[in-house]
Amino acid sequence: MKARQLQGWRAPGTQGPEQSSVAQLLWLLLLVLIVSTPHLRTLPAWVSGIMLVAAVWRLGAAWNRWPLPGRIVRGTLTLASALAVGFTWRQISGLEAGSALLVLMLALKLLETHSARDRALVVLIAWFVLFAAFLREQSLGGVPLLAAGVLVGTLALLQAARRRQAIPPATGLLLTTRLLAHAVPLALALFLLFPRLPAPLWALPSGGHNGRTGLSSQMSPGDITSLALSDAPAFRVRFEGPPPERAQLYWRGPVLESFDGRRWRTLPDAGRKHQHAVPLRQLPAGARVHKYEIVLEPHHQRWLLPLETPLGWDVADASLSASRELLSTRPIAARSAWRGRSATLPRFREARAPEAATLAVNASRNPRSLALAGEMRAAAGSDRAYLRNILGMFRQQAFYYTLEPPALGDEPVDDFLFRTRSGFCEHYASAFALLARAAGIPARVVTGYQGGEMNPLADYLIVRQSDAHAWTEVWLDGYWERYDPTAAVAPERVDAGMAAALPGSVGADLPLLGSSPWFGRVAFGWDALNAQWDRWVLAFGPEQQNALLGRLGFSSPSLRDLALVCAVTASTILLLFTWLTLRDRAREQDPLEQSWQLLCQRLSRLSRPRKPEETPGEYSAMVIAARPELAGPLTSLTALYLRLRYEGVPSRTEILRFRRLVRQLRLPPANARG
Amino acid sequence: MAMARNATALANTDQLQQARLLGEQVNREVGQVILGKQTEIELAFTCLLAGGHLLIEDVPGVGKTLLARALAAVLGLSFRRIQFTSDMLPADIIGMSVFEQEAARFRFHPGPVFAHIVLADEINRSTPKAQSALLEAMEENQVTVDGETHALPVPFFVIATQNPLHQAGTHPLPESQLDRFLMRLGLGYPAEGLERKLLRGEDRRLLLGELKPVVDSAGLMALRAAARELFLSDALLDYVQALVRYTRQSALFELGLSPRGAQDLVMAARCLALLHGHPGVHPDEVKAVFAAVAGHRLRPRPGSQAAVRDPARLVLESVPIP
Structure with missing residues (x-):
């Protein structure tokens, strides 16, 4: 089932240049819109303007066959954007300037989405932009947008790698949700167990926060x-x-x-x-x-x-x-x-x-x-x-x-x-x-x-x-x-x-306190949720981690112990998933079928692989026609396979016998033509 | 359940052996009369065994009548031929009640349809009214005249022929009627070498008299019952369903296989497997009967590939064996 849904999926970059379909583009644009929303609220309007122009241009190219910009125009646009950022903020790093640059480059990358590789790159940049939004907003209110970004990003990545028609949205959403659900245990384990450092590794550039609150010296x-x-x-x-x-x-x-x-x-x-x-x-x-x-x-x-x-x-x-x-x-x-x-x-x-x-x-x-x-x-x-x-x-x-x-x-x-x-x-x-x-x-x-x-x-x-x-x-x-x-x-x-x-x-000027009691209740409920989010998610630091591990029996673990526990847990989860996947695959294919596939695979070296629509009888007849010396063993093996597969429910010993016969079959070397 | 069926299937090894021998015998006997058409002979016999009716679409003179007569002869069955014409009435096919002076009552005079094997020649030359009289008889295995029902002989097997070329004054069978034929076959011209043999040899019609019956109608019915008992593996049903699904979902066809078509496909494959002496149905047998069973029931979408090429072949090439 899983394999069938993923048919037509190809690793990015394994195919030649080809056009993006409109559906693929629309998913990419939706993703770009979602991930840039938290940034565009604070960035100047011209950034949004450039994004809009790039999106409209790309859509026009897909729908009305407008020409996309050539290499020189793209290069000029990129350079101009970087310069504009530099002039606006007097730097190209830092939260504001950096996110503006990132968002602009994301928009300009839209103008060169020809191959699956380009589309995958857009998705990856978009994810980076999404994570940059964390620097601005960590409250519960930002979570829905973040979740939407992860969901649409995964879906867009699936779509981006498609060769021909797009996955229908409902199927795609289901598939994405399943993929992400597989990632949840690992993410949870890493969140809880990844070693937390008491001090952050880097400091957030504080852009004008000072003195904004009620406290001052x-x-x-x-x-x-x-x-x-x-x-x-x-x-x-x-x-x-x-x-x-x-x-x-x-x-x-x-x-x-x-x-x-x-x-x-x-x-x-x-x-x-x-x-x-x-x-x-x-x-x-x-x-x-x-x-x-x-x-x-x-x-x-x-x-x-x-x-x-x-x-x-x-x-x-x-x-x-x-x-x-x-x-x-x-x-x-x-x-x-x-x-x-x-x-x-x-x-x-x-x-x-x-x-x-x-x-x-x-x-x-x-x-x-x-x-x-x-x-x-x-x-x-x-x-x-x-x-x-x-x-x-x-x-x-x-x-x-x-x-x-x-x-x-x-x-x-x-x-x-x-x-x-x-x-x-x-x-x-x-x-x-x-x-x-x-x-x-x-x-x-x-x-x-x-x-x-x-x-x-x-x-x-x-x-x-x-x-x-x-x-x-x-x-x-x-x-x-x-x-x-x-x-x-x-x-x-x-x-x-x-x-x-x-x-x-x-x-009444007090925004929430002076308004209706119902609204006040909602506001309090929201604040309570936010407080839980802060307490259990954002404030989860070294102390809470130690407390959790203490409850699991590791008192005051060293950083090395933590890394070890984290690595062991993550590997266990990964191994568990691998085992489950392999088991599913083994269950999908019974041993009889496996042996038959093995036989076909071995025979394919002598003549050609079995076409999917070829019946066992047709294939073995074809091989025998090409290599008459195999007539005896192949006829009896094919007859045995047909009997086991189509003429009743085979017993386990019979299946094992067939497997043994397939393995014991001596085949002449591929080049020696009888 | 499957094990129990398997046991019955294995218990009837003798029967399977007999069926295989009979199939070979029929092929050999009929093959003496009609040269080089082994596949068609086997399919026609399979169709008869499955209790379905056969439509042969081909130009005149390729041996349609001969095939029907030869089958009747080796199976020891009665045979009648109806030549369809444009002024034909239903009574000319099914018979009529005639007033008998001496007995002073009506008596039913059976029409030519009362035979085991009926050859309905050039069925598309008659009006739809006459056609439907025959088609009703095929469907019900009985005819009703003046409120009186008369059962047709068992087995009852109709071989209808129709000229595929559009000719003036013909009424080609509509799709709904085509669906009532289990199979549609074309005979085609004989191969060069065989035609030479045909030209050199004696008149094949004379050979008909030498054919000996190899089975009677009771034996035929026992075989039909045995075919229903053959084992159907899940893998095979997967394959049949994949084929049916493809005809329904592919953009190649406006009309896919009906559930009746799917049932007919399985029944025909069972009968062919029985004639091969297999205790279960192989995918080869499904493939062998697919074109004959499904070909006339699929309606290719105009302008698609299926409208140009053989649609049944297209389906078989697109559906992998599970």
Whole structure:
């Protein structure tokens, strides 16, 4: 059956020049369309234009016999495309330029598809383009297109090698599916067992990802007049046990300690007295400890964003900076997962005295704020009362929470406190920290994320870019205490999330959160699926591999062990398939038939091969006519074969006897003519 | 099942031997009268044995009548000849009821069709009405006149002849009628040397009287029953089905073999295998009868290769033996 379906299939390159049929071309074009779609979305329009021209030209040539370009035109086109790519990106490598070049060459190759070899080459380039799409998109959403590309590519390869008419689409799809299904066990084994290296062998060129997310090592609230809300996920968290209350979900990111009156910056560890902090050892009574797993979206920064306050983590090379930022040694360039332990504490003990920078105030800036701080501190009597009074001021006076604050001038805090009085978390955190410092209390701004949303369909929390937040920490009595001034102005922001904190019209801008509940459910379901994909497919790294092998009985295998296990499994699967195929073939041909074929094969050397339509009697008569000396044994052998095959059900001994007779038959040498 | 059949087949080795001898005898006897037509004689006898009817398409004077008479003579069967003409009525073939004065009742006078072997000469010269009277008799093995059914003798074997050339005033048999003939044969001119022998020798018709019957009708029916018992291997049925499938699916033909055609093919092959003394049917026997059984049932697509060349041969050359 299999052999029959593959009849007419020929290895590429084994035949002379011939024209591609329209059906073969249409399959190739469909493949090209599928594989270039992920690239064309981001590449400039002229690339798509060239592809369209090439496709139309090739189709016209097939249908209306338009002339295809000659060697010189093709060469010129190729050179021009390469130059155009070079001019556009100033390079011909890298993700954008490289994929543009690849897609263009694929389109131009369409113009020279004459032989089966050309068609096969188009399919192979197309597959390469398809894999290049992995560099852009690894999410579940890209999988259908990828699967379609693999399916159509395999089918197009089958079609490409056909000599005459094309395989009908339904038959072709069935055959392709069967071929691919054969590949699944091997692919699965290689996915699970191929040695995973802890670090990628090459780094993805990061084209402009930096600073796109909500995290940054600096902040200057006065420059932002409109904060775009994005519901893109920043990370997902799965808690072991019940999750903390929403108001306690502070995900600690960059800590900004240096302030020049306008801009807040992180203070690098280099140049500090103490370069690392140690996790808390003693917890106050009643502190709750949470264990969780975080799956981070790549943000190309080093912050691991633990729940405040981190106690432990399973990332080997991560460290706690002096300002208690949990940092990995490398930027998070791929989706990655880590496990951690945290205590949700409003304050934590810090044995070391704060850096001098946490007290620094640029005296030449924001004079009215500094003056206000002096007055209020004097009136309050104690540091704590003073800080409470500031929060009270935010709460009682006409301060507003908005995502579209007016621009602030050269004295941003003065402008905010006395003129505009509206802003978002950064404005409040910035003003609060400055007021604290002006009164001699060490203070810093902590940025990160606050809150998150439980996915009702699955047991995890999604934290989105729109949950980005800034709050303050002040140093009192040997403790860093968290003060969130935004909560004073808009408590809903902390208790219920961004959408709740904003007036209705603005809340609706949040693409998914503000829309209908049904749509929200679908979105959550999709996100849950995506999370599974991330967790089980994309995040499958050395740790998960080790865990899997550990469950199979290989504890902490070396790279060599892994390679061995992988090779043995893959070979076993291949051998199994080979055996199954051979067994099928043997079953298709019974031993009687095999012996007869052997006889025909031996006789063919003496005269000519048996024509398929020749009956045994006709063939042996022909051979006897050519070599009369064989008349005796051949007549009896043919009669025996006919009797066994056509005159009843032969017994096994009879078949074996026939086989023995065929093997024992002495034939004269081919050249000795009797 | 297959084993059981095999056992019966093997048990009848004597019968097979007899059948082979009979086949050789018929070939030899009839071959004395009709020179150089061994294949056609064997096929005609096979057709008779299979219980089918034979259509011979050839020009006049090549020995069609002689073949029919010779077969009748060696088989010890009665023989009648009907010369078809354009003014022929059905009653001229099947007979009619005549009022008998003395007995004062109608009495059926059987027509020429009441014989074991009937030669319907130049069947295409008569009107379709007369043709269909004969064809009905062939199909039913009985005739009905005035509400009374009269069985035809057993075995009943019609050899119809028709001139292949289109002549004025003829009515060629349509495909649906052609399908009722198990085989169609052409006799063709004798080979040069044989024709010389024919010219030199005595009149072949005189030899007819010297032919002795070699089997009676009861023996013929026993052979027919034995043919039905022959072993059919799966490989052979695969081959037959491949042939039939090819005629139906190939672009060469507008009309492929009908299921009746396929059954006839197997039955004819069985009978030929029996005459060869084989306990099972070989593909050679299928090939030998294929052109005669299928040739007149296939309708080549106009303009295709099959319209020019012998279509049955084309099929045989295209279908591999499994």
